[in-house]
Structures are given as structure tokens and as C-alpha cells.
Amino acid sequence: MTDQSLLxxxxxxxxxxxxxxxxxxxxxxxxxVELHFGDFxxxxxxxxxxxxxxxxxxxxxxxxxxLWQYCERNALQVMVPPLTEQLYGFVxxxxxxxxxxxxxxFLDDLRQAPPDxxxxxxxxxxxxxxxxxxxxxxxxxxxxxxxxxxx
Numbered sequence: 001m002t003d004q005s006l007l008x009x010x011x012x013x014x015x016x017x018x019x020x021x022x023x024x025x026x027x028x029x030x031x032x033v034e035l036h037f038g039d040f041x042x043x044x045x046x047x048x049x050x051x052x053x054x055x056x057x058x059x060x061x062x063x064x065x066x067l068w069q070y071c072e073r074n075a076l077q078v079m080v081p082p083l084t085e086q087l088y089g090f091v092x093x094x095x096x097x098x099x100x101x102x103x104x105x106f107l108d109d110l111r112q113a114p115p116d117x118x119x120x121x122x123x124x125x126x127x128x129x130x131x132x133x134x135x136x137x138x139x140x141x142x143x144x145x146x147x148x149x150x151x
Contacts (some may be wrong), residue, residue, distance in 0.1 A: 007078050011042050011066050020048065022035045022037055049110070050109065052103070057087070058086055060101060
């Protein structure tokens with residue numbers, strides 16, 4: 001059993017967080033479930049997140065680094081109520097169960113999320129060489145026994 005103080009209910013749901021939608025994952029009742037990428041202010045940088053969307057109303061995020069917390073025994077009592085309140089404005093037992101069902105049904109999609117597409121956005125040689133210079137690395141090519149430095 002995990003120490004209660006390690007759980008972070010509502011993490012990644014601060015106002016003003018901008019995300020990029022990656023894919024539609026599924027539906028559960030009136031909730032649409034999507035996979036997004038963004039920085040959720042959890043101290044882990046850009047990462048994947050499962051986003052529960054109540055169309056036209058609100059959304060709640062489950063960042064990748066908090067995934068394990070929703071598998072804990074007391075997740076329904078600790079982790080889900082802040083998300084339910086964010087989505088519905090108040091917490092009812094049925095809404096909490098719907099939110100928890102959506103999370104558990106699609107948690108594996110978050111676990112298997114692909115790498116952030118922005119990470120590999122610019123894969124040109126110029127970008128690579130610029131990265132080498134920024135990190136203080138020398139890059140060279142050896143052809144016909146002669147070495148040519150590119151950075």
C-alpha cells in the first residue's frame with residue numbers, strides 16, 4: 001500500500017495548460033477520451049496525458065507521470081473527486097464511477113502512448129548539427145580515410 005501523501009489529486013489540471021491533441025481514444029457515457037501531449041506543470045516536462053472531455057463544457061487531464069496513482073486502492077476516494085468536480089461542477093457517486101470507469105478502460109492507451117511528436121519535429125542535418133554545437137559536441141564524417149569535421 002502506498003503512502004497517502006504520495007498521491008496528488010488534480011495534478012496536471014491547473015488553469016491555462018495548453019495541450020496538443022494527438023488522437024481520439026474512445027467514449028464512456030457523456031465523456032470523450034483523448035490522448036494529448038503537453039507540459040502539465042508536474043515537474044516532468046512534456047508528456048502524454050489521457051484527457052477526459054465533456055463536450056462543450058470541461059476537460060480533465062491524467063498526465064502520464066500520475067498514471068500509477070489511479071491504480072491505487074483508494075483512487076476512487078482520493079484521485080477521482082477533483083476530476084469529477086472539474087468535469088461536472090459537483091461530485092455524485094454515479095459521475096465518479098463514470099470518470100473512474102473511463103480512466104481504467106483507457107489507462108492502457110496512456111501507458112502505450114507513442115513518443116511526443118514534437119520531440120522529432122525537426123530531424124534535418126542542420127538541426128542535428130545545431131544541437132551538437134549547443135551541447136559542445138564535435139561531429140565528423142570519415143570518408144576514404146579522411147576525416148571532415150562538420151560542426
